[in-house]
Amino acid sequence: MKMGTALLYDEEMTKYKLLWVDPVCKIEVPERLTVSHEALVKTGLADRCIAVPVREATDADILLVHSEEYLEAVKTTPYMTLEELMEFTLQHGDVYFHPNIYHCAKLAAGATLQLVDSVMTGKVRNGMALVRPPGHHSMRSAANGFCVFNNVAIAARYAKQKYGIKRVLIVDWDVHHGQGVQYCFEDDPSVLYFSWHRYEHQKFWPQLRDSDYDSVGKEKGAGFNINVPWNKVGMKNSDYLSVFCHVLLPIAYEFSPDLVLVCAGFDSAIGDPEGEMRASPDIFAHLTHLLMNLAGGKLCAVLEGGYNLTSLHQSVCQTVQTLLGDPAPRPANLDGPCTSALESLHCVRAAHKQYWSCLKHAAELPTSDVSTKCIKLAEEEEKQKTGEVEKSAEEETWPEPPKRLAPPVSTALVLPEGVACPDGCKRFSSSEDPVIVNKLREKFLTDSDDSDALTTLSSLTALVEKMEKNEIGNGLALVRDVSMAMMCVVQHAATAHHDRVLIVCVGDAVVSSQGTDDGKTLLVQFSNKESEEQKGKFHIPVCLKKGCSDVSGFTQAVLGLLLPLGYEYDPSLVLLVRAPGSGLSDGAWQQLTGLLQGLAQGHTLVLMQEGEKACVGPTASSLLGVAAPPLGKLHAPLPEDVEALERLRLGLQADWKLLRTTAPETGGGEAPFFGSEIS
Ligand code: Q9C
Ligand code: ZN
Numbered sequence: 001m002k003m004g005t006a007l008l009y010d011e012e013m014t015k016y017k018l019l020w021v022d023p024v025c026k027i028e029v030p031e032r033l034t035v036s037h038e039a040l041v042k043t044g045l046a047d048r049c050i051a052v053p054v055r056e057a058t059d060a061d062i063l064l065v066h067s068e069e070y071l072e073a074v075k076t077t078p079y080m081t082l083e084e085l086m087e088f089t090l091q092h093g094d095v096y097f098h099p100n101i102y103h104c105a106k107l108a109a110g111a112t113l114q115l116v117d118s119v120m121t122g123k124v125r126n127g128m129a130l131v132r133p134p135g136h137h138s139m140r141s142a143a144n145g146f147c148v149f150n151n152v153a154i155a156a157r158y159a160k161q162k163y164g165i166k167r168v169l170i171v172d173w174d175v176h177h178g179q180g181v182q183y184c185f186e187d188d189p190s191v192l193y194f195s196w197h198r199y200e201h202q203k204f205w206p207q208l209r210d211s212d213y214d215s216v217g218k219e220k221g222a223g224f225n226i227n228v229p230w231n232k233v234g235m236k237n238s239d240y241l242s243v244f245c246h247v248l249l250p251i252a253y254e255f256s257p258d259l260v261l262v263c264a265g266f267d268s269a270i271g272d273p274e275g276e277m278r279a280s281p282d283i284f285a286h287l288t289h290l291l292m293n294l295a296g297g298k299l300c301a302v303l304e305g306g307y308n309l310t311s312l313h314q315s316v317c318q319t320v321q322t323l324l325g326d327p328a329p330r331p332a333n334l335d336g337p338c339t340s341a342l343e344s345l346h347c348v349r350a351a352h353k354q355y356w357s358c359l360k361h362a363a364e365l366p367t368s369d370v371s372t373k374c375i376k377l378a379e380e381e382e383k384q385k386t387g388e389v390e391k392s393a394e395e396e397t398w399p400e401p402p403k404r405l406a407p408p409v410s411t412a413l414v415l416p417e418g419v420a421c422p423d424g425c426k427r428f429s430s431s432e433d434p435v436i437v438n439k440l441r442e443k444f445l446t447d448s449d450d451s452d453a454l455t456t457l458s459s460l461t462a463l464v465e466k467m468e469k470n471e472i473g474n475g476l477a478l479v480r481d482v483s484m485a486m487m488c489v490v491q492h493a494a495t496a497h498h499d500r501v502l503i504v505c506v507g508d509a510v511v512s513s514q515g516t517d518d519g520k521t522l523l524v525q526f527s528n529k530e531s532e533e534q535k536g537k538f539h540i541p542v543c544l545k546k547g548c549s550d551v552s553g554f555t556q557a558v559l560g561l562l563l564p565l566g567y568e569y570d571p572s573l574v575l576l577v578r579a580p581g582s583g584l585s586d587g588a589w590q591q592l593t594g595l596l597q598g599l600a601q602g603h604t605l606v607l608m609q610e611g612e613k614a615c616v617g618p619t620a621s622s623l624l625g626v627a628a629p630p631l632g633k634l635h636a637p638l639p640e641d642v643e644a645l646e647r648l649r650l651g652l653q654a655d656w657k658l659l660r661t662t663a664p665e666t667g668g669g670e671a672p673f674f675g676s677e678i679s
Helices: 031-042 068-075 082-090 101-120 151-163 179-185 237-255 283-291 309-323 339-352 372-386 434-444 451-468 482-495 551-569 586-596 610-623 639-652 668-674
Strands: 005-008 126-129 168-172 191-198 225-230 259-264 299-303 409-414 472-479 501-506 521-527 539-543 573-578 604-609
Touching: 005 101, 005 309, 031 309, 068 101, 101 126, 101 151, 101 259, 101 299, 126 309, 151 168, 151 179, 151 259, 151 299, 168 179, 168 237, 179 191, 179 225, 191 237, 225 237, 225 339, 237 283, 237 339, 237 551, 259 283, 283 299, 283 309, 299 309, 409 451, 409 610, 434 451, 434 482, 451 472, 451 482, 451 573, 451 604, 472 482, 472 610, 482 501, 482 573, 482 604, 501 551, 501 586, 521 551, 539 551, 539 639, 551 586, 551 639, 573 586, 586 604, 586 610, 604 610
Parallel strands: 005 126, 126 299, 168 191, 168 259, 191 225, 259 299, 409 472, 472 604, 501 521, 501 573, 521 539, 573 604
Antiparallel strands: none
16 A cells, blocks of 8 residues: 655775775775665564666766766776776865766766656656765766765656656755755756755855855755754754754645655764764654655655664664654654744744745844854854863764564554445444443543444544554554543543643634643644633644635644644653534645654544545545655745744744744744743
8 A cells, every 4th residue: 555665785886985085084984885775684674665677877877867977977987996986086175086986976876867757757656866976076077085976866756857847856865965965956956955054154064155044046946955053063853853844844845746745864963972962862853753744755865874774774764764654662752942043043033034925924044243153253262261171972872773663553544334444444433341431431421322423432542552562563443422422431541551642633623721730741733713811831722814714814723833842841642633514625634644654653633524435545644654645845934824823823832842933032022932941
């Protein structure tokens, strides 16, 4: 049912290395590839993938991005003596040549194209190419930063040309700026390039002015180049997720790509000597998951950097396992973005607000010259004073990501008789435990003895218990009364070791706020009822003018509000309730269902009213991990909705740190919302 995941790897790409002493290049070793591949084999992940053979890129492929002169020059490197190779190397920056590197560079680009072909023809749903040399720094006529040919840039042009697709999204989560990719598509609105990178106010390699947040693209491509500079090292999971929720995902959904290419460098993970960041390897499960419902799931991840062999192979495994559809682990330590990250977030959102309607109400740039340079200088003085000693990246230790076990049953459905169970799902009903049934009758059905309803409720409680034991991944129930079923599940979950339950309610179901202020549940309710008032930190009504029927407004609320809330809350169970007549389109509902599975290890229980039989199929398919259909290019959401959402977000950000998009000191007009936080 689920299409497969391609894995591209050829040992040949390990057969070149640095032949002389060069401290800058010594980290780019063949073991990067062997270690990554061996980990995939050892964990059984490689076996679950579809091995697609690697080919050499042709001259025509390479010329999609590079100049003829450059290609001809690289072609001569296999015949060079050591001295000639060193000499040739000196013409380029931070890169080395070897007699076999031209061959490997052709394989790296060719592997990327094979991956694109496999995905675009529907042979697989997604995939990863493990390649050397990497690509994103190489430019039209220059090798750079260990890169010879720009694998991903070539792939984007190739996919557009061969498959006639209109829009390609390139997500570059490597810790370096892929300036080669930026330069290639700077004036091209059909390729949206996103990169975050260690920048340190231009002090970090490649030290380009062009890597700052204000390089937004040129001419027709203005707005289609997104740079998120990290001005400090030590960025963590929260910083990465914030940028996804508040910059990349809203823009990506508005852009609606036909294909997603990932410059998958893992030097942005903890322990990497180049990046010196502190994100854990399992963050890549979430970054991957969050991209998997774009472009109908067509995602190609291509290895770039990653120089700590341990964090590299762990991160590669997390990425591939997520592509295969296994539930992501609970995200750890989401304690909110740091001030420097918020500062970058603020600047990027401000720089792009004129181009993207999802950012229309973002805060303006920090006033006059709160130029990032000033901050830098202040920081440096401080450092000199305290003379603080920091751990080097390589002394960093972190726990091995726990094994991710896919439950034996992915999706279980509680359906009334006569409603067919979709393929791949298991029809579920509990053998009725009389004690439980009696309890349920007392609690919920005092004035009736509807035996069907009782059967359903007891099945639901049994289902929740099986999810808690990870015997079942997720589930769906068609019930007579969603409000009652919701109450029943919430009460049961509290007794069945579910520490926190996130309730997402779409439409107007009656929700009693009783027992929802102790933090054991977080309720987010989407509706068009103005009257709903926020009742404390854990009951959040999201009011949209047309309820959920405006896809743009709804999507924005999900990405910029619900996801960050959900991630920060870190539930062990997600209860997704669809009230009748919510007005939500199937597509938007499927996106919501898919995205929420990044939480609670994929333990989502969907409750729908009996009348909504037609929605069982689409919901089940999203629960099974099939990518949601693309929503299409989103129009501008209703101005009043954008404003209402922004107001809600600002009001909540004192309590929920992942909702923040500006730093306290430079909050400008938004400063009052931090009032309770700043001492
Ligand atoms: N310490 C990739 O990750 N050297 N290339 C920087 C500063 C170049 C990285 C020196 C790093 C290139 C694909
Ligand atoms: Zn890198």
